[in-house]
Amino acid sequence: MAALLSILAAFILYPLARVLYVAFAGEGGPTLSHLFAFFRRPLFREALYNSLLAGFLAVVFGSLIGLPLAYFTVKYDFKGKIVLQTLGVLPLVIPPFVGAVAFQLILGRSGMVNLLLLQYLGTTVPFMEGLPGVVLVQTLHYFPFIMLNAAASLTNIDPSLEEMAQNLGSYGFRLFRKVTLPLMMPGYIAGALLVFIRVIDDLGTPLMLNYTKLLAPQAYLRITTVGIDDVDGYVVCVILVILSLVSLWIARKYLSLSEYATVQRGASGSSISKKIGGLKLFIVLGISILILGISLLPHLGIALLSFSKVWSFSMLPTAYTWGNYDEILFRTPHFVKNTLLYSLLAASIDVLLGAIIAFLLIRGRVFGRNLLDAITTMPLAIPGVVLAVGYLRVFYGWNFPGIGKPLTATWFILVIAYSMRRLPYTVRACYAAMQQIHISLEEAALNLGASRRRTFLKITLPLMFGGLIAGGLISFVTSSVELSSTIMLVPKMEFGPLSYGIYIYMQSAIGRGPGAALGVVAIGLVAVGTYLIHRIFGGRTGSAFRV
Amino acid sequence: MEERGGRFLLKAAEVHLEKVSKCFGEVWAVRNVSLHIRQGEFYTFLGPSGCGKTTLLRIIAGFVEPDGGEVFLDKEAVTRVPPWKRDVGMVFQNYALWPHMAVFDNVAFGLREREVPKSEIKARVLDALKKVNLEGLEARRPSELSGGQQQRVALARTLVIEPRVLLLDEPLSNLDAKLRLQMRNELVKLQKDLGITTIYVTHDQEEALTLSNRIAVMNQGSVIQVGSPREIYGQPQDPFVAEFVGTSNFFPGEVVEAIPERLLVKTQEGTIEVAIPENFWRGRVGEPVLLSVRPEAIQLRLPQEEDHNKGNRFLGTVKTSAFQGPLVLYEVELKRGTNIKVISPNPKGGEVFRVGEEIAVLFETQEVTIIPAGSGV
Numbered sequence: 034m035a036a037l038l039s040i041l042a043a044f045i046l047y048p049l050a051r052v053l054y055v056a057f058a059g060e061g062g063p064t065l066s067h068l069f070a071f072f073r074r075p076l077f078r079e080a081l082y083n084s085l086l087a088g089f090l091a092v093v094f095g096s097l098i099g100l101p102l103a104y105f106t107v108k109y110d111f112k113g114k115i116v117l118q119t120l121g122v123l124p125l126v127i128p129p130f131v132g133a134v135a136f137q138l139i140l141g142r143s144g145m146v147n148l149l150l151l152q153y154l155g156t157t158v159p160f161m162e163g164l165p166g167v168v169l170v171q172t173l174h175y176f177p178f179i180m181l182n183a184a185a186s187l188t189n190i191d192p193s194l195e196e197m198a199q200n201l202g203s204y205g206f207r208l209f210r211k212v213t214l215p216l217m218m219p220g221y222i223a224g225a226l227l228v229f230i231r232v233i234d235d236l237g238t239p240l241m242l243n244y245t246k247l248l249a250p251q252a253y254l255r256i257t258t259v260g261i262d263d264v265d266g267y268v269v270c271v272i273l274v275i276l277s278l279v280s281l282w283i284a285r286k287y288l289s290l291s292e293y294a295t296v297q298r299g300a301s302g303s304s305i306s307k308k309i310g311g312l313k314l315f316i317v318l319g320i321s322i323l324i325l326g327i328s329l330l331p332h333l334g335i336a337l338l339s340f341s342k343v344w345s346f347s348m349l350p351t352a353y354t355w356g357n358y359d360e361i362l363f364r365t366p367h368f369v370k371n372t373l374l375y376s377l378l379a380a381s382i383d384v385l386l387g388a389i390i391a392f393l394l395i396r397g398r399v400f401g402r403n404l405l406d407a408i409t410t411m412p413l414a415i416p417g418v419v420l421a422v423g424y425l426r427v428f429y430g431w432n433f434p435g436i437g438k439p440l441t442a443t444w445f446i447l448v449i450a451y452s453m454r455r456l457p458y459t460v461r462a463c464y465a466a467m468q469q470i471h472i473s474l475e476e477a478a479l480n481l482g483a484s485r486r487r488t489f490l491k492i493t494l495p496l497m498f499g500g501l502i503a504g505g506l507i508s509f510v511t512s513s514v515e516l517s518s519t520i521m522l523v524p525k526m527e528f529g530p531l532s533y534g535i536y537i538y539m540q541s542a543i544g545r546g547p548g549a550a551l552g553v554v555a556i557g558l559v560a561v562g563t564y565l566i567h568r569i570f571g572g573r574t575g576s577a578f579r580v
Numbered sequence: 581m582e583e584r585g586g587r588f589l590l591k592a593a594e595v596h597l598e599k600v601s602k603c604f605g606e607v608w609a610v611r612n613v614s615l616h617i618r619q620g621e622f623y624t625f626l627g628p629s630g631c632g633k634t635t636l637l638r639i640i641a642g643f644v645e646p647d648g649g650e651v652f653l654d655k656e657a658v659t660r661v662p663p664w665k666r667d668v669g670m671v672f673q674n675y676a677l678w679p680h681m682a683v684f685d686n687v688a689f690g691l692r693e694r695e696v697p698k699s700e701i702k703a704r705v706l707d708a709l710k711k712v713n714l715e716g717l718e719a720r721r722p723s724e725l726s727g728g729q730q731q732r733v734a735l736a737r738t739l740v741i742e743p744r745v746l747l748l749d750e751p752l753s754n755l756d757a758k759l760r761l762q763m764r765n766e767l768v769k770l771q772k773d774l775g776i777t778t779i780y781v782t783h784d785q786e787e788a789l790t791l792s793n794r795i796a797v798m799n800q801g802s803v804i805q806v807g808s809p810r811e812i813y814g815q816p817q818d819p820f821v822a823e824f825v826g827t828s829n830f831f832p833g834e835v836v837e838a839i840p841e842r843l844l845v846k847t848q849e850g851t852i853e854v855a856i857p858e859n860f861w862r863g864r865v866g867e868p869v870l871l872s873v874r875p876e877a878i879q880l881r882l883p884q885e886e887d888h889n890k891g892n893r894f895l896g897t898v899k900t901s902a903f904q905g906p907l908v909l910y911e912v913e914l915k916r917g918t919n920i921k922v923i924s925p926n927p928k929g930g931e932v933f934r935v936g937e938e939i940a941v942l943f944e945t946q947e948v949t950i951i952p953a954g955s956g957v
């Protein structure tokens with residue numbers, strides 16, 4: 034327990050505290066003057082405004098896309114529904130910064146669409162310039178969070194609640210507005226806030242699109258260009274943390290309300306999915322296909338780019354090659370290798386810590402349970418940039434005992450960052466798995482003469498095995514495409530993982546092909562991982578992506 | 581909307597089911613059911629779990645469209661009318677109270693849907709809550725109510741729209757035993773006062789027998805027997821009914837003599853004499869029948885004791901005896917191997933027959949019910 038708490042304190046609490054300290058420390062004692070200085074700088078004010086706007090717009094557009102899809106797939110019954118549901122989560126498998134590159138190919142200044150427009154209308158539309166580009170990419174990447182959460186909420190609504198309203202004379206849109214919508218609200222809001230947090234924290238997309246008037250890129254730029262002692266960078270970090278914390282808090286509040294709508298005993302069980310056909314089916318399918326078609330374009334774009342030899346100022350590549358894969362698999366194989374190594378290590382650490390923490394949270398009567406719970410939830414509210422800045426502050430230039438050099442000079446700092454950032458998900462997966470094991474199963478074993486240790490090994494562990502695997506997979510998958518803390522923490526080029534490789538390659542025109550090939554590898558990793566998680570979680574995949 | 585002004589009696593509808601069937605995949609949830617439920621009647625669907633009671637109720641409410649057959653409300657075919665246009669009030673087994681609305685809004689919902697004026701809504705909601713003894717809880721959320729209170733809100737919410745028929749799906753099953761008895765009484769009183777046609781679903785035979793005017797006993801999707809509680813209990817026409825409603829002892833046999841008001845049936849244990857009520861089933865000689873005798877209709881005597889009552893008398897051995905306070909339950913094996921159940925009131929003197937004791941069993945001729953063969957055991 035003490036060892037556990039000191040790990041969490043050293044790698045979560047302390048770095049965060051140091052960031053806060055720098056931001057609020059004055060000549061003699063705490064001060065708010067840095068904070069005020071932040072608000073006096075027009076650039077920072079603009080960044081804050083832009084970040085809030087980007088988050089807000091991504092939520093609005095994401096809802097416009099995600100809510101109808103959720104409603105269609107839960108409430109209507111039609112052929113091809115499964116396909117729709119599957120395609121709906123595919124945007125999540127493409128890391129947003131990879132998506133950003135792909136969208137530039139399609140919608141960028143010299144992308145497919147603009148080339149067409151130029152050819153036929155003699156003009157171009159700056160889809161991808163500045164904030165709109167960022168919002169576009171993030172909306173299309175994150176709307177599945179809204180869709181999954183809203184769909185989970187909808188599915189959980191006890192059908193008799195809606196039938197009762199029908200029984201009393203309500204139907205159609207009135208029924209939706211007065212009963213269905215209020216009941217699905219908590220889940221929807223939780224999903225929306227999750228998107229908001231992610232968008233504000235996202236560093237990769239704005240950097241890829243070369244738009245830096247947002248909070249996360251500002252923090253990154255201050256620290257990497259001005260220097261590690263620049264106070265403004267820390268203030269930006271504090272603002273980021275506050276925004277995330279507030280959103281997380283609201284989301285949790287709403288989620289705890291959502292429990293009330295879940296299915297109760299004795300329900301008729303058959304949720305009301307209506308068979309539809311004719312015009313309605315046509316409209317539903319039309320909207321769904323249009324939305325999914327657009328959000329799946331990046332996958333296609335990246336795949337094409339990864340095989341292209343020459344692709345500039347033309348609709349499609351003009352020459353194809355295997356060379357890009359050759360490059361990333363044989364000439365610079367370390368990107369992929371590093372990713373596998375780091376993510377695997379991070380996942381193992383998470384599973385180990387997650388199982389222990391979950392066990393303590395459920396079965397332990399230890400002092401400090403709530404504290405433990407709070408600390409393990411913290412990383413959800415700490416943006417990657419902030420954690421990275423904290424690590425740099427704490428470990429930079431300080432020779433770590435036993436290694437003989439600073440922790441930030443080794444690749445292990447990446448593993449630590451990944452494992453801490455994903456810990457909440459693994460804890461949750463383990464917690465859920467363990468919760469389903471009724472204590473009587475363990476007691477039965479104890480009663481039959483098994484020791485506590487053997488009971489844990491023979492009964493508890495095997496029963497929660499699925500949960501452990503799922504938790505590890507979530508950690509693995511998300512770590513393998515993590516960019517925001519990676520960019521800041523990579524000590525040397527050859528220690529860089531896949532996401533870093535993509536970022537570096539994409540900086541130059543000739544690197545785009547290999548970068549895309551790495552992107553395809555990333556998509557493949559995430560897709561396989563997500564599929565496996567889905568297999569283990571069954572229909573409740575949404576629960577793995579919740580706040 | 582005028583005629584909605586609180587005169588339930590005029591609105592109560594009769595319900596008519598005509599050869600209604602519903603199949604889920606391979607399972608016949610409801611199979612060829614025809615019923616006639618009279619105006620103002622308290623009518624119960626009784627049957628074991630999974631026999632199709634809920635499905636039948638949901639067909640009447642319009643949530644399930646039958647594969648075949650018609651549903652009539654007051655002669656009007658409503659089989660294809662959507663649930664929100666039927667004016668048939670249903671109380672769900674789990675109450676289905678909306679958690680995001682206060683008690684008042686829950687109850688007012690149906691009235692608002694019908695665009696009743698605001699002032700009238702208030703008066704009617706308060707009145708409905710008063711009817712179910714729930715004054716003063718209007719502002720609470722459903723989660724802040726006890727099970728019994730939730731149940732009453734659910735009832736008030738349905739009653740307030742003054743439906744033509746009231747459907748209750750095991751409304752008491754989520755309550756504890758004591759509350760269940762209390763609500764049962766209140767329900768009967770309320771139903772009498774309002775005079776509303778009520779269809780009640782339960783798998784609890786005692787509940788069905790106490791509450792109902794008439795009962796339809798169901799099994800595997802079919803209605804087996806319809807009748808008053810007395811008829812169902814006293815003259816089961818099917819072994820399933822006899823066994824499900826109370827328990828019974830069965831004697832398969834063959835009619836050997838049929839004279840007015842009396843029938844002699846040859847069974848494995850000997851000849852049993854049966855008194856037949858007038859206009860009841862008249863057996864023909866040689867026809868196979870099944871006889872049913874309720875355990876509480878059987879008396880036990882010492883074998884040497886003389887008995888002057890006319891009736892059926894057999895010898896047997898006590899196999900088991902279970903003391904249950906006011907009652908003693910016996911299992912007796914008759915001479916030819918038939919096992920029967922006997923329930924006797926606990927005698928004052930505490931005289932209980934011992935296991936292994938030789939005894940005589942007695943039952944009167946009018947306690948024997950004939951179940952026509954062909955209904956099958």
Ligand SMILES: Nc1ncnc2c1ncn2[C@@H]1O[C@H](COP(=O)(O)OP(=O)(O)OP(=O)(O)O)[C@@H](O)[C@H]1O
Pocket residue numbers: 303604605607608609627628629630631632633634635636783
């Ligand atoms: N929506 C459905 N889909 C498939 N089968 C169903 C559905 N609803 C009911 N059934 C089946 O139909 C049969 C009758 O179900 P029903 O709910 O009417 O039983 P019940 O008599 O109300 O039982 P209980 O007393 O347990 O509530 C059961 O075998 C059930 O499994």
Ligand SMILES: [Mg+2]
Pocket residue numbers: 633634635749
């Ligand atoms: Mg039922």
